[in-house]
Amino acid sequence: MYGERQALEPVDLSLRARKCVVLLGANGSGKSTLLRIACGRDTPTEGTVRLGGVPLTEEDVRTRTQIGVVADSVGYYPDLTVREHLHLVAVAHGAGAEADGMVESALVDCRLDDHADALPGSLSSGQTQALLLASVLVRPRKLLVLDEPEQRLDPFARDWLAGVLTAEKKAGTALLVATHHTDLAAAVADRVLVLREGQVVADGKPDEVLAGDIA
Numbered sequence: 752m753y754g755e756r757q758a759l760e761p762v763d764l765s766l767r768a769r770k771c772v773v774l775l776g777a778n779g780s781g782k783s784t785l786l787r788i789a790c791g792r793d794t795p796t797e798g799t800v801r802l803g804g805v806p807l808t809e810e811d812v813r814t815r816t817q818i819g820v821v822a823d824s825v826g827y828y829p830d831l832t833v834r835e836h837l838h839l840v841a842v843a844h845g846a847g848a849e850a851d852g853m854v855e856s857a858l859v860d861c862r863l864d865d866h867a868d869a870l871p872g873s874l875s876s877g878q879t880q881a882l883l884l885a886s887v888l889v890r891p892r893k894l895l896v897l898d899e900p901e902q903r904l905d906p907f908a909r910d911w912l913a914g915v916l917t918a919e920k921k922a923g924t925a926l927l928v929a930t931h932h933t934d935l936a937a938a939v940a941d942r943v944l945v946l947r948e949g950q951v952v953a954d955g956k957p958d959e960v961l962a963g964d965i966a
């Protein structure tokens with residue numbers, strides 16, 4: 752509930768390692784609300800969220816550190832280069848000697864290797880989005896929650912995004928993705944939910960759901 756407004760009807764959702772659930776739906780249908788609840792950034796008015804059996808709350812920072820989030824917020828230090836920023840994130844999340852290798856892999860995976868020594872402020876909007884994605888790849892994660900990760904990316908970049916998310920699944924991460932791009936859903940989803948005015952109006956395998964009316 753946002754005040755008197757019910758943004759989301761009751762939803763029962765299980766996320767599993769190596770599986771990706773994609774949320775589709777028009778603007779205002781409740782996707783971001785569900786994502787914020789799933790990653791512990793918002794507390795639902797009713798019901799609970801558990802990660803590995805542990806109830807997730809806004810205050811439980813320890814459990815929340817197992818969740819990587821890419822949402823529409825820019826989080827980087829403007830005076831650190833792209834590489835320095837990623838290194839800081841890796842070390843802040845417990846990486847030791849392996850931090851350098853993790854950073855170089857994330858730079859390549861997110862097509863930022865040519866911009867590693869640039870300041871974030873000099874990146875294009877799509878490259879900034881790639882930096883947000885790279886930032887979650889250098890930290891431990893059981894769950895990745897991504898709110899329109901394709902935004903600002905060109906069609907070629909959306910292809911590599913699908914590749915990165917597929918690799919994440921193979922590595923054992925659970926994924927929850929909200930998107931407006933059915934091609935991304937088709938490429939990465941194991942299950943697709945369609946939301947309309949806060950209600951789940953379709954739920955199933957991507958080929959079944961994407962063949963229907965998802966407006």
Ligand SMILES: Nc1ncnc2c1ncn2[C@@H]1O[C@H](COP(=O)(O)OP(=O)(O)OP(=O)(O)O)[C@@H](O)[C@H]1O
Nearest residue numbers: 753756757758776777778779780781782783784785
């Ligand atoms: N902080 C807030 N306060 C009040 N109402 C909100 C707030 N955030 C979202 N809402 C309302 O909740 C409903 C669902 O919004 P939500 O952001 O979850 O939709 P969405 O599916 O993610 O939309 P979009 O595709 O535009 O990102 C909308 O009616 C929206 O106006």
